[in-house]
Amino acid sequence: MSAQISTQAVSIDLQDRSYAIAIGAPLIDNPDTFAGLPKASAALVVSNTTVAPLYAATLQAALAPHYAAVHLVVLPDGEAFKTWQTLNLIFDALLAHHCDRKTVLFALGGGVVGDMTGFAAASYMRGVPFVQVPTTLLAQVDSSVGGKTGINHPLGKNMVGAFYQPQRVVCDLSTLHTLPSREVSAGLAEIIKYGPIADMAFLDWLEGHLGALRTHDLSALAHAVRRSCEIKAHVVAQDEREGGLRAILNFGHTFGHAIEAGMGYGQWLHGEAVGCGMVMAAHLSQRLGLVDTAFVARLTRLVQGAGLPTVGPVLDAHDNAGRYLDLMRVDKKAEGGDIRFVLIDGPGKACVRGAPDVLVRQVIDACCSTQA
Amino acid sequence: MSAQISTQAVSIDLQDRSYAIAIGAPLIDNPDTFAGLPKASAALVVSNTTVAPLYAATLQAALAPHYAAVHLVVLPDGEAFKTWQTLNLIFDALLAHHCDRKTVLFALGGGVVGDMTGFAAASYMRGVPFVQVPTTLLAQVDSSVGGKTGINHPLGKNMVGAFYQPQRVVCDLSTLHTLPSREVSAGLAEIIKYGPIADMAFLDWLEGHLGALRTHDLSALAHAVRRSCEIKAHVVAQDEREGGLRAILNFGHTFGHAIEAGMGYGQWLHGEAVGCGMVMAAHLSQRLGLVDTAFVARLTRLVQGAGLPTVGPVLDAHDNAGRYLDLMRVDKKAEGGDIRFVLIDGPGKACVRGAPDVLVRQVIDACCSTQA
Numbered sequence: 191m192s193a194q195i196s197t198q199a200v201s202i203d204l205q206d207r208s209y210a211i212a213i214g215a216p217l218i219d220n221p222d223t224f225a226g227l228p229k230a231s232a233a234l235v236v237s238n239t240t241v242a243p244l245y246a247a248t249l250q251a252a253l254a255p256h257y258a259a260v261h262l263v264v265l266p267d268g269e270a271f272k273t274w275q276t277l278n279l280i281f282d283a284l285l286a287h288h289c290d291r292k293t294v295l296f297a298l299g300g301g302v303v304g305d306m307t308g309f310a311a312a313s314y315m316r317g318v319p320f321v322q323v324p325t326t327l328l329a330q331v332d333s334s335v336g337g338k339t340g341i342n343h344p345l346g347k348n349m350v351g352a353f354y355q356p357q358r359v360v361c362d363l364s365t366l367h368t369l370p371s372r373e374v375s376a377g378l379a380e381i382i383k384y385g386p387i388a389d390m391a392f393l394d395w396l397e398g399h400l401g402a403l404r405t406h407d408l409s410a411l412a413h414a415v416r417r418s419c420e421i422k423a424h425v426v427a428q429d430e431r432e433g434g435l436r437a438i439l440n441f442g443h444t445f446g447h448a449i450e451a452g453m454g455y456g457q458w459l460h461g462e463a464v465g466c467g468m469v470m471a472a473h474l475s476q477r478l479g480l481v482d483t484a485f486v487a488r489l490t491r492l493v494q495g496a497g498l499p500t501v502g503p504v505l506d507a508h509d510n511a512g513r514y515l516d517l518m519r520v521d522k523k524a525e526g527g528d529i530r531f532v533l534i535d536g537p538g539k540a541c542v543r544g545a546p547d548v549l550v551r552q553v554i555d556a557c558c559s560t561q562a
Numbered sequence: 563m564s565a566q567i568s569t570q571a572v573s574i575d576l577q578d579r580s581y582a583i584a585i586g587a588p589l590i591d592n593p594d595t596f597a598g599l600p601k602a603s604a605a606l607v608v609s610n611t612t613v614a615p616l617y618a619a620t621l622q623a624a625l626a627p628h629y630a631a632v633h634l635v636v637l638p639d640g641e642a643f644k645t646w647q648t649l650n651l652i653f654d655a656l657l658a659h660h661c662d663r664k665t666v667l668f669a670l671g672g673g674v675v676g677d678m679t680g681f682a683a684a685s686y687m688r689g690v691p692f693v694q695v696p697t698t699l700l701a702q703v704d705s706s707v708g709g710k711t712g713i714n715h716p717l718g719k720n721m722v723g724a725f726y727q728p729q730r731v732v733c734d735l736s737t738l739h740t741l742p743s744r745e746v747s748a749g750l751a752e753i754i755k756y757g758p759i760a761d762m763a764f765l766d767w768l769e770g771h772l773g774a775l776r777t778h779d780l781s782a783l784a785h786a787v788r789r790s791c792e793i794k795a796h797v798v799a800q801d802e803r804e805g806g807l808r809a810i811l812n813f814g815h816t817f818g819h820a821i822e823a824g825m826g827y828g829q830w831l832h833g834e835a836v837g838c839g840m841v842m843a844a845h846l847s848q849r850l851g852l853v854d855t856a857f858v859a860r861l862t863r864l865v866q867g868a869g870l871p872t873v874g875p876v877l878d879a880h881d882n883a884g885r886y887l888d889l890m891r892v893d894k895k896a897e898g899g900d901i902r903f904v905l906i907d908g909p910g911k912a913c914v915r916g917a918p919d920v921l922v923r924q925v926i927d928a929c930c931s932t933q934a
Binding site: 231274281282285288291314351353432 | 603646650653654657658660662663664684685686687688689710711712715717718721722723724725803804891892894896897898899
C-alpha cells in the first residue's frame with residue numbers, strides 16, 4: 191500500500207439517512223477512516239474466503255480503537271452463495287457473540303458481501319447500523335452506494351431484500367491492486383453504464399482511459415470511482431426507493447439478469463452480464479428508433495475494449511428468445527407481466543418503457559450465439 | 563356472522579406511513595372494507611392450515627372486486643413454524659404467480675401469520691404493500707398494529723425482521739367466535755398489559771369484564787380491542803422504531819421470551835408466557851421498591867382470572883435462574899450484555915431499566931415451579 195491518493199468525499203443526500211462516500215488510498219488501515227460512526231460495544235466484519243485473508247486483519251486493527259470487540263465472519267465467495275443459508279451465517283455469528291442492537295456491521299468485499307451484509311443489518315433485531323467497505327471495482331462504483339440490499343431466490347435475482355442505507359462507504363482504491371483482471375472488467379461495465387444514461391463527456395473520458403483503468407492506474411481509478419459515485423448519488427437522492435428515475439441505473443440489467451439466472455448464478459459475473467446486456471439494450475433502443483447504429487457500434491466497442499462479452503449466451507436451444515422473455519418477466523421492474531426496459535433515448539439520456547415482444551425477439555436472435 | 567357491531571376506526575399517526583385500524587363485526591365479507599387500498603393487478607392472501615378453511619374463501623370473495631387475481635398460500639400453523647423455511651413459502655408463491663412489486667399481501671390469521679406476512683411484504687422486491695386481517699384476539703390488540711414484523715432464530719425470538727407498517731388493519735370481531743378458549747386467554751394477556759403500563763382505569767374495567775370477554779361478548783370485545791389499539795397507536799406514534807418509549811409495550815416480554823425459548827417455541831403460547839412474565843416483572847418491580855405487594859397480588863389475580871399461568875416453568879433443574887438469565891441476555895433490549903427490564907414504576911406507569919442479578923435470581927426462584 192505504498193501508492194497514495196488523497197481522500198475525496200462524495201456525499202449522498204437522503205435527509206436523516208444521508209452519508210459520505212470516502213474515496214482514496216490507503217484508507218482501511220487508518221483508524222481515522224472510521225471515526226464518528228455510531229457508538230457501540232461491538233463490531234462485526236463480514237467478508238468472504240477470498241478477501242478476508244487479504245484485508246480482514248488490517249480492517250480489524252483499524253477498528254480496534256473504536257470498539258471493545260471486533261468480530262469476524264467469513265462467508266463462501268460468489269454469487270451462487272447469495273442465499274438465505276449464507277445470510278444466516280451472519281445472524282448465527284451475531285447471536286453467538288451476543289451482539290446487541292447497536293452493533294455495527296462492516297461489509298468487506300464485493301457486491302455479494304455488501305448486499306448480504308446490508309440485508310443482515312436491515313433485518314438483525316429489525317435494524318442495526320452498517321458500513322460498506324467495498325474491495326471490488328464493481329462494488330465501489332455501484333453496489334455499495336444507494337442502499338439496495340438483498341439475496342437471490344432460485345426464481346429471480348435480488349428478489350428478497352430491503353432498501354437500507356449504510357452509515358458510510360469507504361472505497362479504498364489500494365484494495366483494487368489484488369483484483370483479478372476479469373473482476374476489473376466486470377466493474378468497468380457498471381462504470382461505462384453511467385455514460386449513455388447520464389454523462390456522454392464521461393463516456394468520452396472512458397474511451398481514452400480504458401487502458402489505464404485496466405492496469406490499475408490509481409489516478410484514473412480515482413476519477414472513475416468518484417464520477418460514478420457522483421452520478422449514482424445524484425440519481426438516488428431524487429428517488430431512493432425506485433419509484434421512477436432510479437430504474438435508469440438498471441441499464442443493461444434486464445437482459446443481464448436473464449443471462450445470470452439462465453446460466454446459473456456465478457457462471458457469468460454480474461458485470462459481464464450487464465456489459466452484454468447494455469449492448470442488447472442499445473440494439474433494442476436502435477430498433478425502436480431512439481439511437482442510431484453508430485451509437486450502438488460505439489457502445490459495443492467500449493464494452494469489448496473493457497474486456498467484456500458483447501454476444502449473449504444461448505439459454506435454450508429450441509426457443510432462446512422465449513427463454514430470455516420468460517426470465518425477464520420476473521424482473522422487479524415488470525408490471526402485470528409486462529417487461530419494462532431501460533433504454534437509451536438519445537445519447538446521455540435514459541428512459542424506462544415496454545417494447546413489443548417481436549422486436550425483443552429480433553434483438554435476442556441478433557445478439558446471441560452458442561459461441562458466447 | 564349474524565351478530566353485528568358497528569365499525570369503529572382507530573388511526574395511527576406516522577406521517578406518510580399512517581393508517582387506520584377498523585374494528586367491527588362482520589367486516590371481512592364486505593368488499594367495502596378493502597376499498598381505497600393501493601391499486602394492483604394481484605393480491606396474495608397468506609393464512610395457515612387452521613384459519614384458511616374457516617375464512618380464506620370469504621376474504622378472497624371480498625377482495626375479488628378489487629384485484630384481477632387473488633392468490634392464496636397456506637402456511638403450517640404455530641410459533642414453531644415462524645422460521646425462514648416457512649417465510650420462503652410466501653416468496654415461492656409470489657414468484658410462482660409472477661407477482662410484481664405492486665402486489666398487495668393480506669395476512670389472515672394470528673400473530674405468527676401477521677409477523678411473517680409483514681416481513682415477507684417488507685422484503686419481497688424490497689417492499690410491497692400489505693394489510694393485516696388478524697383473526698386472533700392477541701393479534702387484534704397487539705401484534706397486527708405497529709409494524710413489527712419478523713421471524714424467530716433458534717437462538718432468539720423475533721431476531722430477524724423489519725419495522726414495516728401495514729396499509730390498514732382490519733379487526734373483524736366475528737372471527738373471534740371460532741377462537742379456542744386457550745387462545746382467548748393468550749390474547750387477554752396483551753390486553754391486561756395496557757393497564758399497568760398506561761391506564762389503570764382500563765385495568766378497573768377489565769376486572770369487571772373478564773367473564774364477558776372470555777365468553778366472546780361482542781360489546782366487551784369491541785371495547786377491549788379499541789382501547790388496546792388506542793394505547794398502542796399512541797405509544798407507537800411517539801416512537802415507531804423503539805428508540806425508547808415503545809419498549810414499555812414489552813412489559814412481561816423479557817421473562818416471557820425466556821420461557822418461550824427455554825420451553826421450545828410453541829409449547830407455551832406467546833400470550834401465556836407474557837401473562838406469567840408480567841407477574842414476574844411485577845415481583846421484580848416490587849423488590850426494587852417501585853410498587854407494593856398489593857399491586858403484585860392484584861395483577862396476579864387478574865392474570866389468573868384470565869386463565870393464564872402465573873407460575874413460571876423450571877427451565878433447568880440445576881441452575882434455573884442462570885438459564886433464565888442466559889436466555890434474557892439475548893433479548894433485543896439488552897445492551898452490552900446487560901438485561902433491560904420493563905418494570906412498573908407505580909400503577910399505570912412503566913420504566914425500562916436494569917436490575918441486579920441477585921434480585922432477578924430471587925424473583926425467578928420465587929416465581930418458578932416444576933408444577934407449572
